[in-house]
Amino acid sequence: MKITREDVLRVAELAYLELSEAEVATFQSQLDHILEYAGKLNELDTSNVQPMAQVLTAEAGAAGATLREDVVIPCQVAEEVLAQAPDAKAHYFRVPKVIER
Amino acid sequence: MAWTIESVRESLEAKQISARELVSDSYARIERRNPELNAFLTLCPERAYAQAEKIDRLITEKAPLPPLAGVPVAIKDVISTRGVRSTCGSRILETYTPPYDATAVERLERAGAILLGKTNCDEFAMGSSNENSAYGPVHNPAAPGRVPGGSSGGSAAAVADGLAVAALGTDTGGSIRQPGAMCGIPAMMPSYGRVSRYGLIAFASSLDRIGPLTRTVRDAAKVMRIIAGRDPNDSTSAGTPVSDYLSEMAKPVKGLRIGIPKEYFGPGMDDEVRAKIESGIALLKKLGCQPMEIRMPHTDYAIATYYIIATAEASSNLARYDGVRYGPRVPGETLIEMYRKTRGRGFGPEVKRRIMLGTYVLSAGYYDAYYLKGQKVRSLIAQDFRDAFTKVDAIVTPTSPVPAFKLGERTEDPLQMYLSDIYTVTGSLAGVPGISVPCGKTRGGLPVGMQILGPAFAEAGVLQLAQAFEDAGGFTL
Numbered sequence: 034m035k036i037t038r039e040d041v042l043r044v045a046e047l048a049y050l051e052l053s054e055a056e057v058a059t060f061q062s063q064l065d066h067i068l069e070y071a072g073k074l075n076e077l078d079t080s081n082v083q084p085m086a087q088v089l090t091a092e093a094g095a096a097g098a099t100l101r102e103d104v105v106i107p108c109q110v111a112e113e114v115l116a117q118a119p120d121a122k123a124h125y126f127r128v129p130k131v132i133e134r
Numbered sequence: 135m136a137w138t139i140e141s142v143r144e145s146l147e148a149k150q151i152s153a154r155e156l157v158s159d160s161y162a163r164i165e166r167r168n169p170e171l172n173a174f175l176t177l178c179p180e181r182a183y184a185q186a187e188k189i190d191r192l193i194t195e196k197a198p199l200p201p202l203a204g205v206p207v208a209i210k211d212v213i214s215t216r217g218v219r220s221t222c223g224s225r226i227l228e229t230y231t232p233p234y235d236a237t238a239v240e241r242l243e244r245a246g247a248i249l250l251g252k253t254n255c256d257e258f259a260m261g262s263s264n265e266n267s268a269y270g271p272v273h274n275p276a277a278p279g280r281v282p283g284g285s286s287g288g289s290a291a292a293v294a295d296g297l298a299v300a301a302l303g304t305d306t307g308g309s310i311r312q313p314g315a316m317c318g319i320p321a322m323m324p325s326y327g328r329v330s331r332y333g334l335i336a337f338a339s340s341l342d343r344i345g346p347l348t349r350t351v352r353d354a355a356k357v358m359r360i361i362a363g364r365d366p367n368d369s370t371s372a373g374t375p376v377s378d379y380l381s382e383m384a385k386p387v388k389g390l391r392i393g394i395p396k397e398y399f400g401p402g403m404d405d406e407v408r409a410k411i412e413s414g415i416a417l418l419k420k421l422g423c424q425p426m427e428i429r430m431p432h433t434d435y436a437i438a439t440y441y442i443i444a445t446a447e448a449s450s451n452l453a454r455y456d457g458v459r460y461g462p463r464v465p466g467e468t469l470i471e472m473y474r475k476t477r478g479r480g481f482g483p484e485v486k487r488r489i490m491l492g493t494y495v496l497s498a499g500y501y502d503a504y505y506l507k508g509q510k511v512r513s514l515i516a517q518d519f520r521d522a523f524t525k526v527d528a529i530v531t532p533t534s535p536v537p538a539f540k541l542g543e544r545t546e547d548p549l550q551m552y553l554s555d556i557y558t559v560t561g562s563l564a565g566v567p568g569i570s571v572p573c574g575k576t577r578g579g580l581p582v583g584m585q586i587l588g589p590a591f592a593e594a595g596v597l598q599l600a601q602a603f604e605d606a607g608g609f610t611l
Contacts, residue, residue, distance in 0.1 A: 110233050
C-alpha cells in the first residue's frame, strides 16, 4: 500500500476534517486504490503538452467578455446574510477565540 | 398527464386550464408520488401560486404571454433560489436559504416559468446514483427499486414522472445526461460557458454546467433559449451569440457526418445497451446521416483525469463550509477544532472522500505528479475532440455503459462507481455540449440513453440531430 495512515491523517489535517478511526482506515485503502488507478496517466508522455487551465476558447471569451464598469451598486444584504449564521451579533460573525496572548 | 412546454401553452391560450390549476395539479401529484420517489426536498407553493396569478392575469388581460408562461419547473438543490432552502443534498447546508436567485432561475421566472420547488441530488452533486444525498436516495420512476442516476436524480425523476414539465440540473461529469438516460428523458449539458453559473453552488468550477431535463427535445431547446447567454455576474459565461435553436434544429440532417469513436465501444458495456445504440446509429443512417468510425485515443485516461481535476477543485470550493457563515456549527474549544468537527459531522462519506483526494493531489510533493499531470492530459482529451470535429459534425455514443442499477448495488466500491462515468466525463473535460436522448428500453424495461456530442457552442447542431432522432421514433426503438 502506497498511502500510509500518516498520509491520511496529514491530508485530513490540511482539509480540516475530523475523521473517525473507521474513516481513516477506509479512506486509506480507498485513496490508495483510486490513486493507483490514477497512476495510469504516467503511461502518457506529456513533456510537450501545455496544461489546460482555461476551458473557454479565446473567441468565446472575447465575444463580449469585457469587464464590468467599476461602479458602486447598492448591496444591502448584511442582515439577510447574517441571519444564516449559526452565531452572529451586530454585523459580525462570532467564532471561538482566535488570538491568544 | 404528460404536459410539455408546448401543450401547456396551447391549453393556457385556449383557456382549457389556468396557470393556478397547473400548479395545484402539480402539487397534488407531488403529494401523491413524492413519498415513494423522494424527488423533491423543498416545495415553494407561495412563490409558485404568486407567479401563477401573474400569468393568469396576463391571460385575462389578453396580454402577450412570455415564452415559458405557466410552465411548472423543478430546480436542482445546488442552484440558489432566493428565500427557498437550498441544501445541496447536504447536512452542512440543511438550514441554508440563499439571499439571491441564480441567473438561470431568474431568467426562467422572468420567462414565465413557475418554480415548484427544489429537487434531491447527490451531496454537492457528487455521485452517479443519487444515493449520496443526506436526505435519502431518489427512486427511479421508470424502474422501481432502481437508482435514477445521478447526481441530478431528483430533477430527472420529477420530469420523467410528470411532477414537473421541465427541470434544471447540473452536469460536472455526467450529472444531467446520465440520470436523463436512466429515467428515459432528454437531458442536455450545454457547452462550458453557455449558461451562467452565477448562483450555482460550486463543485468543480472548470466543469460545472447548468442545463435542462425535459420530456421532448423541443422543450430542451426552449429552456436553453432562455437560460443561455452572457451574464456579467459570471466572468466565464461566453459572449458567443445564442442561436435561434428552434429554427436551426428544423434543418435537415441528411449528409451530416456522425463519428462513432471506437474507444467507446470496448468491453464493459452492457450487451443490451450496445444493441440499442447500434439500432440508434442505424436509424440515423436511415435518416441520411453518414456514420463513420473515428479514434479518440485518450478516452481511456478520462476517468483518472476527471477524478483528479474535479476533486482538486472541489477540495478548494468546499473549504467555505466551516460553520461560520451558514449551516449548523459543531462547537469546539478552538476555531480549528470547530472547523474540523463541523466539517467532519456535516459532510457525508463521498464528499469527504473527494475532499481528501482533492487535497492530496494538490498537496506539496504531489501537485506535479497528479494535478498538473491531469491538466496536461485534459489538454490531450480536448485535442481528441477538436481533431474529431474536423472530420465529423457530431459524435454518437452510449450515455452510460449500463442501464439503471439496483439501489445499494454499487455503493461499496467508489472506484467502480466512478468508472461508470466513462462516456460522459470526456465531453465534460473538453467543454463541449452534449445531449442524452432516450433510445429504447432493455428487455427488462430499463431505459437506454444515447449521447450526441457536438463542437463547443454548436448546441443547435446537437439539438437538430436529437430532434430528427425523436421525430423518427428513436425514443421508442
